[in-house]
Amino acid sequence: MEPERQKALYPIGIVAELLNIHPRTLRIYEQEGLIKPARRGGKRFYSNIDLQWLRCLRKLLTDEGLNIAGIKKLLTIAPCWSIRDCDEETRKQCPAILNFPVPCWELKPRCCKDSDLACPDCEVYRHKMDRVIMLKCPDSGAEKT
Numbered sequence: 001m002e003p004e005r006q007k008a009l010y011p012i013g014i015v016a017e018l019l020n021i022h023p024r025t026l027r028i029y030e031q032e033g034l035i036k037p038a039r040r041g042g043k044r045f046y047s048n049i050d051l052q053w054l055r056c057l058r059k060l061l062t063d064e065g066l067n068i069a070g071i072k073k074l075l076t077i078a079p080c081w082s083i084r085d086c087d088e089e090t091r092k093q094c095p096a097i098l099n100f101p102v103p104c105w106e107l108k109p110r111c112c113k114d115s116d117l118a119c120p121d122c123e124v125y126r127h128k129m130d131r132v133i134m135l136k137c138p139d140s141g142a143e144k145t
Helices: 002-006 012-019 023-031 048-062 068-075 080-084 088-093 110-114 123-136
Strands: 038-040 043-046
Touching (some): 048 123
């Protein structure tokens, strides 16, 4: 079931309609590093997990009174090296540890470039989104997608 939820199925127009927001808002979230939709032919496509995260973002922004900076701060609480359990040598060379508390997906660490790993496929990115959803938006679960 999990791989099915990760498939990027929905174009930006459909997602905007489902969430009742303007497509420009989704582009702003992407520009701010809050979402990383898959790209195909230069177009954005969102997965069910992305929809769950976007519902949570909307809740945090509208109901919880957070702003984008506050959400970014939430996402930096658990450093990526603790999620990936990086060894000391990797940490010394990683821009994510040198620039903490900037999220690793805003830095494009060398280890990600070397392994050709995209943020939406990365366990760090997914773990942070899942953690915020679990703690702050438990009612935005996959059953709504």
